[in-house]
Amino acid sequence: MKHIAILASSERGISLGKKLQYALGQAKPESEIAIFSVRPASDVEQIPSTKEFLKNGFRAFDAFIFIGALGICVRSIAPMLQSKYTDPAVINCDDDGQFVQSVLSGHIGGANLLTREVASMLGAAPVITTSSDVQGLWSLDTLGRRLGWTIEIHGNEALKTMNNFIARFIERKPCALLIETRDTETRRLIQTKPDFVDVFYSLESIHFSAYHLLLAVTPKRHAAPIPALFYRPKVLSVGLGCEKNIDASRFVASFFEHFAETGYAAASIHSIGSASLKSAEPAFLKLAETLGVPFRTFSAEALNKVASVPNPSERVFEKVGLYSVSEAAAALLSENEAWLVEKQKCSLAGVENGQPKHYTFAVSQRANTARTGHIAIVGAGPGDPELITLKGKSYLQEADLVLYAGSLVPEELTYYARSGALVKSSADLSLEAQFSLMKEFYDRGEFVVRLHTGDPSIYGAIQEQMQYFDAHGMSYEIVPGVSSFQAAAAALKSEFTIPERVQTIILTRGEGRTPVPEKERLSELARSQSTLCIYLSATLAHKVQSELLEHYPPETPVAVCYKLTWKDQRIWNGKLKNLAELVQESGKTRTVLLVVGEAILARSERSKLYDPTFAHGFREATKPSEAAT
Numbered sequence: 221m222k223h224i225a226i227l228a229s230s231e232r233g234i235s236l237g238k239k240l241q242y243a244l245g246q247a248k249p250e251s252e253i254a255i256f257s258v259r260p261a262s263d264v265e266q267i268p269s270t271k272e273f274l275k276n277g278f279r280a281f282d283a284f285i286f287i288g289a290l291g292i293c294v295r296s297i298a299p300m301l302q303s304k305y306t307d308p309a310v311i312n313c314d315d316d317g318q319f320v321q322s323v324l325s326g327h328i329g330g331a332n333l334l335t336r337e338v339a340s341m342l343g344a345a346p347v348i349t350t351s352s353d354v355q356g357l358w359s360l361d362t363l364g365r366r367l368g369w370t371i372e373i374h375g376n377e378a379l380k381t382m383n384n385f386i387a388r389f390i391e392r393k394p395c396a397l398l399i400e401t402r403d404t405e406t407r408r409l410i411q412t413k414p415d416f417v418d419v420f421y422s423l424e425s426i427h428f429s430a431y432h433l434l435l436a437v438t439p440k441r442h443a444a445p446i447p448a449l450f451y452r453p454k455v456l457s458v459g460l461g462c463e464k465n466i467d468a469s470r471f472v473a474s475f476f477e478h479f480a481e482t483g484y485a486a487a488s489i490h491s492i493g494s495a496s497l498k499s500a501e502p503a504f505l506k507l508a509e510t511l512g513v514p515f516r517t518f519s520a521e522a523l524n525k526v527a528s529v530p531n532p533s534e535r536v537f538e539k540v541g542l543y544s545v546s547e548a549a550a551a552l553l554s555e556n557e558a559w560l561v562e563k564q565k566c567s568l569a570g571v572e573n574g575q576p577k578h579y580t581f582a583v584s585q586r587a588n589t590a591r592t593g594h595i596a597i598v599g600a601g602p603g604d605p606e607l608i609t610l611k612g613k614s615y616l617q618e619a620d621l622v623l624y625a626g627s628l629v630p631e632e633l634t635y636y637a638r639s640g641a642l643v644k645s646s647a648d649l650s651l652e653a654q655f656s657l658m659k660e661f662y663d664r665g666e667f668v669v670r671l672h673t674g675d676p677s678i679y680g681a682i683q684e685q686m687q688y689f690d691a692h693g694m695s696y697e698i699v700p701g702v703s704s705f706q707a708a709a710a711a712l713k714s715e716f717t718i719p720e721r722v723q724t725i726i727l728t729r730g731e732g733r734t735p736v737p738e739k740e741r742l743s744e745l746a747r748s749q750s751t752l753c754i755y756l757s758a759t760l761a762h763k764v765q766s767e768l769l770e771h772y773p774p775e776t777p778v779a780v781c782y783k784l785t786w787k788d789q790r791i792w793n794g795k796l797k798n799l800a801e802l803v804q805e806s807g808k809t810r811t812v813l814l815v816v817g818e819a820i821l822a823r824s825e826r827s828k829l830y831d832p833t834f835a836h837g838f839r840e841a842t843k844p845s846e847a848a849t
Contacts, residue, residue: 221248221282221309221330226255227270227296233287233315234261236342240285240313243341270296283309283334286323290314293323304328311335313344321347327359351390357414360386364405364437364451370487372450379447385433388447392416393432398423400438401453401589402667404614409437410638411617421591421665439488439585441480452487454513455589456560459549460494460504461536462579470568471503471579472510482561482583489513490586493549495523495542503579516553523548531563546582554584588695593662595694597682599675599701600624604785605632607702615699620666623654628673628811630786655688662694675703678727679755703727704813705753707784711791714820716751722819724750730757730764746771751817758812761803765796768816772796777820780806781813793820 224244228237237255244253255264256273267273270292278284278300286293293312301307301324309331310324320339326332332348339346352359361382363369371382379385389395395417399406410419417435420426423442426434434448439455442448458479462471479486492508493516494501508515520541529551532543542548544563551557561583571577588594596615601607608616616622616636624634626645634643642661646654658668672680676698689696705727709716716725726745729736738744745752746768757764758780768776774797782790794802796816803812 221334222251223281224248224251224253224283224285225277225281226253226285226287227273228255228257228264228287228315229259229270229292230288230315231259231261233257234259234264236313236315236317237285237287238263240287240338240341244338247337247341274300278308281308283311283330285334285338286310286312287315288312290321290323297324309334311338313338313342317342317344319347320344322349326350326353327362332359352386355390357390358409358412360389360435360449363409363435364453367403367405368454369405369437370452372452372485372487374444374448374450376447379433382449385447385449388433394418394430395433395435396420396426396428396431398426398434398436398438398442400436400440400591401455402591402594403453403589405453406437407614407618411614439484441483441485450485452485453589454488454490455586456484456488456490457550457553457556457584457586458489458492459546459551459553459582459584460492460498460507460579461545461549461581462494462498462501462503463576464501466501466503466576466579467568467571468503468506470571472507474566474568475507475579475581478564478566479581482564484560484583486511491516491553493517493553495520495540495545495549497540498545518549518552522552526551526557528557530559546580550582550584553586555587556584559584588697592665593668593695595658595662595668595670595689595696596699597670597672597676597680597685597696598699599677599680599703600629600633600671600673601702602674602704602707602785603630603783603789604707605630605635607707607785608633608636609699609701612699612701615667615669616671618667619669621658621661621668622671623658623668624671625673629671633671651684655685659692659694672701675701678703679729704755704781704784705815708753708779708781708813708815711781711784711789712779712815712820714822716753716817716819718819718822721822722749722751722817724748726750726752727755728752729755730760730767732757732760742767743770749776749817751819752815754814754816757814758803758806758809761800761814764814765799768796768799772816776816776818778802779815779820780808781815782806782808783811784813786811 226237226241228234234257241253241255256267257264258267260266274296290312297310304325305328307325309329311320311331311334312323313320320335322331322335324331332353335346335348397417397419399421413419428445431446434444434446436448437451437453476486489511491514494504496517496519498504499517504515523542526548529544529547537543547563559582563580563582565580568577598612598615613636617638619641622634622637622641622643623646626647637643661668676682717723728745730742742764749772776796778794778796778799780792780802792802792806
């Protein structure tokens with residue numbers, strides 16, 4: 221919402237409007253937010269009447285926030301209403317800020333979302349009455365909107381419009397959900413599906429006689445035997461080549477005709493591209509404009525680096541120094557050297573010989589959007605199941621296989637896994653057995669979560685796994701997690717970076733059976749007297765203490781932290797000179813983190829960030845005398 225108008229009719233309403241204007245401005249810095257009133261007031265644009273203002277400006281704003289009686293709001297906007305697809309969002313708030321109600325264009329215009337946002341800013345109660353929201357169901361007319369999905373309605377005599385589909389859906393009629401892509405919105409749909417919706421990953425697996433509706437998230441042009449809503453995610457990248465100055469209008473018409481023959485929907489095209497020498501080609505620019513997508517070009521060097529193109533051309537290379545244009549451009553656009561549609565050779569109908577009429581196109585799917593095999597190495601956090609990241613939890617809920625480090629990750633975290641997923645501990649599996657299991661699921665096009673303790677990148681032993689994935693060309697990603705050093709700071713109620721005293725945190729381990737580089741020995745790291753977090757070293761406590769005492773004062777605070785954030789968490793506090801005794805007293809050798817440094821429980825220093833005499837980009841400094849008062 222770029223343009224928001226706040227309409228207030230009373231002094232109290234204007235005051236509330238200014239508060240809201242500030243809060244919205246902080247939350248939506250890209251938006252222009254103005255207050256209008258028939259009353260004169262500072263920083264408020266005075267209008268002759270609400271009726272005249274709306275008559276001239278109702279279509280000029282994306283949203284209106286009325287502050288006052290709901291009846292005034294309704295009577296004011298009634299003459300202006302045209303269509304749920306074009307009317308702006310309208311919400312109403314009483315001038316005491318107790319209730320915020322969505323009035324118009326709740327879904328498509330975004331009034332429901334704005335209602336929740338404004339209510340949160342004011343500490344008010346949101347009032348939303350659309351049936352899908354009341355029942356906690358999806359808003360079919362806005363699914364995937366934030367990701368650019370478009371909707372195609374394939375109905376029948378009984379279901380011709382979106383309203384017909386919504387009515388049938390909120391009646392909770394059995395519904396099949398086909399998902400053939402992967403993104404944040406499809407994950408949300410899988411996790412939040414109502415009990416009358418069944419999820420499928422291929423059209424062939426759906427027994428249509430059991431369902432009244434089909435919702436399909438796919439770039440494919442399927443034929444469905446029941447009423448269907450096709451959601452078109454922007455996942456296709458199209459590479460293009462053509463003869464110079466090919467007729468633009470004819471090219472666009474021809475492209476759509478030939479693209480339809482591929483079985484994919486043009487509405488799912490995310491971007492088009494070609495060689496740099498085609499950067500000003502009118503036909504390609506017109507196609508980009510028609511589709512509403514970006515047009516990118518690539519250098520000859522970049523295109524020729526795509527060595528796996530299935531149809532390289534010596535003839536094209538002789539002419540322009542390129543082995544491939546359309547296939548290579550599709551691969552570079554999508555960041556995926558695989559092709560849904562290999563090079564298609566086409567020509568414009570009705571163009572005389574000798575005139576430019578030939579062109580090619582190829583199609584690839586954007587990396588990580590296909591429902592093919594994929595692996596996520598997920599950080600489980602330090603132990604408490606509620607400390608896993610939202611993305612990590614989301615992946616657990618979606619995964620087909622959850623392979624977790626059973627000796628280090630609490631079993632409670634696996635309870636997030638969906639019904640039907642295989643959940644298995646890796647504690648008794650060799651690395652080769654783990655690879656075999658993950659590859660079995662991967663090769664079936666399924667989603668694997670490898671769940672590691674803490675943050676996978678910190679002593680997570682993931683390097684050999686990534687080496688295997690790379691060697692086998694497997695798609696994978698890493699999802700960060702909360703590390704135990706962060707959990708230690710929270711448990712110790714300490715800030716590990718103290719202004720003007722300690723500004724460095726070192727994560728390390730002592731030297732035991734695993735050698736440590738000479739420059740990283742504890743005795744060397746101790747020179748900085750930073751906050752030191754020492755992993756995997758409880759059995760080396762005497763050696764750790766000895767090396768640290770070479771530079772840290774004996775009275776330096778230390779903490780022996782066991783199973784941070786687990787139900788049986790324990791912490792022993794003391795001084796560095798007694799570190800070995802503390803570890804021995806604890807009796808713990810596994811899942812122990814040693815923390816050393818004067819930052820532990822420090823309270824005396826004050827940050828400049830909130831010092832009133834210190835200026836920064838969001839606040840001007842005050843004089844010391846003023847700050848004191």
